[in-house]
Amino acid sequence: MAGVCLGQTPAQLSNDARVHAAMEAARRNEPRTLDLQARLCEIPAPPFQEAARGQELKRLFQELGLRDVRTDGAGNVMGVRPGKASRPNLVFAAHLDTVFPEGTNVKVTRQGDILKAPGIGDDSRGLAVMLAVIRALNEARVETPGTITFVADVGEEGLGDLRGMKSLFFDSLKGQIDKFISVDGTGLGITHIGVGSNRYKVTFKGPGGHSYGAFGMANPIQAMGRAIAKIDALEVPPQPKTTFNVGRVGGGTSINAIPFEAWMEVDMRSADPAALKSLDTRFNAAIQQAVSEENTRWSNRGAVTASAELVGVRPAGQTPKDSPIVQTALAVSRTMQIEEALREGSTDSNVPMNLNIPAITIGGGGEGTGAHSLNETFDATESWRGTGRALLLAIALAR
Numbered sequence: 001m002a003g004v005c006l007g008q009t010p011a012q013l014s015n016d017a018r019v020h021a022a023m024e025a026a027r028r029n030e031p032r033t034l035d036l037q038a039r040l041c042e043i044p045a046p047p048f049q050e051a052a053r054g055q056e057l058k059r060l061f062q063e064l065g066l067r068d069v070r071t072d073g074a075g076n077v078m079g080v081r082p083g084k085a086s087r088p089n090l091v092f093a094a095h096l097d098t099v100f101p102e103g104t105n106v107k108v109t110r111q112g113d114i115l116k117a118p119g120i121g122d123d124s125r126g127l128a129v130m131l132a133v134i135r136a137l138n139e140a141r142v143e144t145p146g147t148i149t150f151v152a153d154v155g156e157e158g159l160g161d162l163r164g165m166k167s168l169f170f171d172s173l174k175g176q177i178d179k180f181i182s183v184d185g186t187g188l189g190i191t192h193i194g195v196g197s198n199r200y201k202v203t204f205k206g207p208g209g210h211s212y213g214a215f216g217m218a219n220p221i222q223a224m225g226r227a228i229a230k231i232d233a234l235e236v237p238p239q240p241k242t243t244f245n246v247g248r249v250g251g252g253t254s255i256n257a258i259p260f261e262a263w264m265e266v267d268m269r270s271a272d273p274a275a276l277k278s279l280d281t282r283f284n285a286a287i288q289q290a291v292s293e294e295n296t297r298w299s300n301r302g303a304v305t306a307s308a309e310l311v312g313v314r315p316a317g318q319t320p321k322d323s324p325i326v327q328t329a330l331a332v333s334r335t336m337q338i339e340e341a342l343r344e345g346s347t348d349s350n351v352p353m354n355l356n357i358p359a360i361t362i363g364g365g366g367e368g369t370g371a372h373s374l375n376e377t378f379d380a381t382e383s384w385r386g387t388g389r390a391l392l393l394a395i396a397l398a399r
């Protein structure tokens with residue numbers, strides 16, 4: 001195997017004979033990559049039920065000759081492609097899970113370049129690109145200076161709450177990850193800002209009673225109303241965009257009963273950890289204040305309490321635009337005549353970004369529409385460019 005020299009720019013790299021051969025392989029293999037994308041999509045992977053798809057990734061990692069292929073405690077499947085040295089260690093990831101519940105029809109229909117099925121882009125594309133990168137590196141016998149650990153991870157979507165990444169960075173590969181890249185979905189964007197979120201379910205409780213007979217007691221729904229009014233009045237910075245939303249409410253038993261319980265679900269987001277923390281503090285204070293006002297209003301008869309349960313945390317962070325990893329990604333993209341498209345989002349990269357480990361999430365190429373919907377569609381026109389970009393970037397970063 002021939003090594004790739006240190007200090008090469010992405011443009012020089014793509015002229016390296018072996019790198020060039022790897023790029024050719026990626027392009028030549030794209031039809032196979034699309035077949036694999038469709039096949040992986042048809043293995044259901046509902047939230048918290050990624051095991052079957054994970055099993056198949058494990059088999060494919062082994063077939064492609066990765067070393068030390070294993071599944072960690074959370075269900076992440078990983079395998080190592082050693083370089084000349086064990087460090088730097090680049091983790092290259094794509095997520096196994098979809099947002100679709102058990103029983104969703106995930107059969108792929110295909111007409112020419114158009115593939116349709118729930119999950120076909122997000123993130124069957126990322127998984128297929130990851131496998132295509134390994135295959136191309138192998139076929140061209142590229143040896144990287146550093147090592148690449150490939151990971152098919154769990155829990156990226158929704159209430160999965162990035163549990164795969166949390167397990168990877170705080171447990172299974174703790175202290176062993178120098179750089180991180182994930183391929184998520186379609187298009188050719190580069191996400192370098194990780195929007196964090198805190199999600200709460202807040203429950204208000206009191207003894208409850210008859211609306212007429214027990215009148216004069218504090219009321220959990222009315223206390224919650226006070227809290228919602230205070231949340232609505234919270235001031236947040238426009239930059240970086242910081243948001244809040246009371247998304248669902250419930251409670252009460254009858255029109256003529258003072259309720260014994262009410263609840264609400266609240267989502268708060270920001271790319272700035274300090275702004276998110278400040279919002280979180282003011283949100284929790286607003287709830288306590290609302291409860292206290294409600295109890296004072298009714299002289300503590302049938303006093304109400306509230307408890308806020310944190311049901312989701314996605315850490316915020318960012319990889320600055322002028323950091324080497326973002327600059328490398330932009331240079332690699334330029335080499336392939338890919339327009340600069342820097343984005344913000346909530347992806348697996350949030351976890352390393354929060355730890356100040358260089359991290360980005362890139363699109364896997366092609367064009368996707370209707371992600372997270374039953375009408376999800378993937379247009380594979382020129383999709384090899386996404387595979388090629390991911391490959392070149394992996395080579396450029398594994399050093």
Ligand SMILES: [Zn+2]
Nearest residue numbers: 122123184185
């Ligand atoms: Zn995704």
